[in-house]
Amino acid sequence: MLVLGGKMYLLKFKKNLVEKIWGGRGFETTLGFQLPTDELYGESWEVSCHPAGMSYVENGELEGKSLEDIFKKYGEELVGKEIVEKYGEKFPLLIKYLDINDKLSVQVHPSDEYALRVEKEFGKSEVWYVMEASSDAKLILGLKKEITPEIYKEKVDKKDFTGLFNEVSVKKGDFIDVKPGVVHGTLEGSILICEIQQNSDTTYRIYDFDREVNGVKRELHLDKAMDVIEFGKDVEISSEVSREKIRVQDATVEELIRGEYFSIDRLLVNGIFQDESYKNFKIYSILDGEGKLKSKEKEYEVKKGDTYFIPANTSVTISGKLEVMKSYI
Template sequence: MSIIQLEPAFKDYIWGGTKLKEKYNKHTDLDIVAESWELSVHKDGASTVASGEYKGLSFPEYLEKKGKQVLGTDCEKFDRFPILIKFIDALQPLSIQVHPDNEYALRVEGEYGKTEMWYILDCEPDSFLYFGVNREITKEEFRKRIEDNTLLEVLKAVPVHKGDVFFIKAGTIHAIGAGIQICEIQQNSNTTYRVYDFGRVGKDGKPRELHIDKAIDVSNLLPIESDFKACGPESTDAGSRTVKLASCEYFTTYETTVDTKTTIHVDQSSFVSIIVIEGECTITNGDTMIQARKGDSIFADAGSGDVTIEGKCQFIKTCE
């Protein structure tokens, strides 16, 4: 078993900015980088192996060569890789949107639904996002407010701060606001129903497609309570502090701040993703050593054993 570094697939959606290149060490010829898909096997943008003997392979090719055992026993219940991890830089607000659950998405779109979590990497002062509705509404009112451009009046606007955590269950109406950078851990899906887009047009000069009927089918129109903080208690060792951020059927995530050194034991139950979000570190597993810095993505096969992270850094760990 082993650890590898991954290179992302990039997306230049019209609302994106340049902070992923400026602050997260992303290298691409694209002028705008809205998203970097750091850990992805999705057909719309697979990441690439950037280190070791498999360097140059796409991440799906790597998994095919290594075999399903690198995913771990907890992933045996899935018929495909369960998650996708990305960085997002929203210079402008994203569309108001919603994702379907598994039942609806598999029946209508042929892929899984999308439950996700957002970790706020950074944000401009007074930034906010939309998270669900601010009061119960009916499907009829939902449709009418989309049609007469008053939908924002019934959405819950939430101020954001660096380090906030948003768990967004499938069916939750949501939108990232302007001036926010996010690390998103989500189900392995790219199905999004756009509800409202602020009257914008795409690169072709035409209004971007909306998916109103499907959105009405899948949206939760009841308010959702959350404190937008990490879900678990903090634990400490001699050189680091760790807190659980979120957990669901598809992923469990932790944030670790390393002052000197910490060790993760990667057993046979699950792979581990390490996304460095601050600082620099040396990541070691057996004879393999990777120098990592802010923005880097590392994948550890299930059963890799002890993975040591040494340096002054902060990272997000994800496993099944």
């Protein structure tokens, strides 16, 4: 475990807030963040070891240090022996909140095989948990079943994007597994998302609704997108009603995913829940409520919108009334 000054240490990182043309003010109004300007913000990078948005510790003895620096220094103590053996010096996960109030560009992500070869970084498998959604919230998930590579290429070459995309409505509590090769985007309404993904910033933009930024249309990546799209691939959405739940102590636990790149549980705590130590690191995203995390004799007040990094082999007692997304490998 990571031990500093003789005490077990849970890490909280400074939020890296990113302006986006499709963003809003939901981080402020819904999650209680302090936004630095009056602009629209679409992303909050919560835990990141990526150069495009590095995380810096804001609590305790490591305040001001980057996740990259402490990962290099503490290695197995921080993340677990298994993680270091599998990933070496590459930290594997990236955690964000997304506040989407306009159309998110239609895009696709590459697999590890393609991204490591072409982009020299991980591919991008990601999941979305819908924290809030307007009644008209609608996403693009996949291509219509009748769209073949030939039909797709013919239409895209003509810059005709009509009739290509599968559209689905979503609501609060929905969980979506967006695998590499799945075309996705947002279409209508507003949506607040907790996103867990591989440590990658590679996105291939297919269509951006002809929007301009400073008078220039954003770059598309049609050739690379064509390389990685998986045609005829279905995307399942699990709803809060349909998922299996088990009762553990004073908590309801939902197993959202067990995957190659990450595993995720949703914890609904109303009282006290003892989360036992685990061989690898964990990340808690506080989706709602308020309460405390306790590790050894150290207590941490937590509330909606907080994110905490739990070092390997560290047990934590969660108390209060909280909705927690637990991400681990």
